[in-house]
Amino acid sequence: MKNIRLPLTVVGGFLGAGKTTLLNRWLREAHGLRMAVLVNDFGALNIDADLIAATHGDTLALTNGCVCCQIGDDLGRALVQVIESATPFDAVVIEASGVSDPWRIAQIGMAAPELSLEAVVVLVDAAAVAQQSRDPLLADTLARQLRSADLVVLNKADLADAATRAAADAWVEATAPGTPRLEATQSAVPLALLSGLPGPAAAAGACSVAGCTHGHAHEHAHDHHPPDHGALFQTWSAQPAAAFGIDALRDFLREAPPGLLRLKGWLRTGEAEDGEAAWCELQYAGRHGSVRRTAPPRDGRAAVVAIGLRGQLPAQALARFFG
CATH class of the missing domain: 3.40.50.300 (P-loop containing nucleotide triphosphate hydrolases)
Structure with missing residues (x-):
């Protein structure tokens, strides 16, 4: 790893x-x-x-x-x-x-x-x-x-x-x-x-x-206030129980649904050679994505978080893939 x-x-x-x-x-x-x-x-x-x-x-x-x-x-x-x-x-x-x-x-x-x-x-x-x-x-x-x-x-x-x-x-x-x-x-x-x-x-x-x-x-120097981040951006998160294939994750990132700006997560990818659960870290920002094997997260739980502009985040597509 x-x-x-x-x-x-x-x-x-x-x-x-x-x-x-x-x-x-x-x-x-x-x-x-x-x-x-x-x-x-x-x-x-x-x-x-x-x-x-x-x-x-x-x-x-x-x-x-x-x-x-x-x-x-x-x-x-x-x-x-x-x-x-x-x-x-x-x-x-x-x-x-x-x-x-x-x-x-x-x-x-x-x-x-x-x-x-x-x-x-x-x-x-x-x-x-x-x-x-x-x-x-x-x-x-x-x-x-x-x-x-x-x-x-x-x-x-x-x-x-x-x-x-x-x-x-x-x-x-x-x-x-x-x-x-x-x-x-x-x-x-x-x-x-x-x-x-x-x-x-x-x-x-x-x-x-x-x-x-x-x-x-x-x-x-002007009096305009920065926009409300909560009004501009929307998040989606999940804790998938299933294991994911590395190739499937890479294919998903390669054809990421429109409206996704940022994605990060730790997911199970099946079993490693020693019988322990194998994990990967998932990253996506703009057009750049990566999937790489990593050590398990400290709490041992899978998690994925996505960020996009409010009203444009493809929550349904994310839910279909990550469950």
Whole structure:
């Protein structure tokens, strides 16, 4: 059996799309889960002073157990430091620079057997991207970022009128057809939706309003409030008693029903050679899915949790498959 690997999420998007705001929000929402956030520049991240416990060279230790590492010129070295940390982390998040291709960064992370790529999340400025995409100097960079995405967040939707939002949505669909996408204000995207943090119960609970706090590093000063996560997102969960075939699970993820944004679970897959129950971990985020053998969960119970936009989550299809 493979050891449990650290879930890796790469956050990309052009300059000013809201990546820094998203990272600050996720750090605020960690709730005891240890994240390692790798960034190019601490100054740009602008973490609230009351969240910083200590500074050690290129590393910030936060009061909630998370850390931020400044990448510098060597992403590989920063990843090794995270992987070899004396105190294990629950997840790794890498912020790609505003002009870089997040898929190239994801490939570096995938080269480490201790990491498991969960999703490439690309933020798009809904108020500006239609105009930016018409600039020949920017068009290629924007398109490359988008084509690597498992999920596209049309951010700053509150700053765009209906026609501008429609133009942004049309450009995203034309550039990366079929890629799941959602609108957001001030990068208000639940951590559980994207990060691959452990625990089905945690994933479901983090979508509630009570489990969300609002970040402070906003890139635009205005009075709009982030949307109610409970109103935007819907969860579905089950504790299947049956055993599932690995191939059947992979086929399901390959043809995942429309409306599914996030899926995670631990399921039985029959018996192992020693007669004990065999288990697998199931992951799906946007367009990226994986099934891999793993150790049994601590409580010995199968569980699966799905997240989607309210009214679009394919609950019936999930119930038919997982029972």
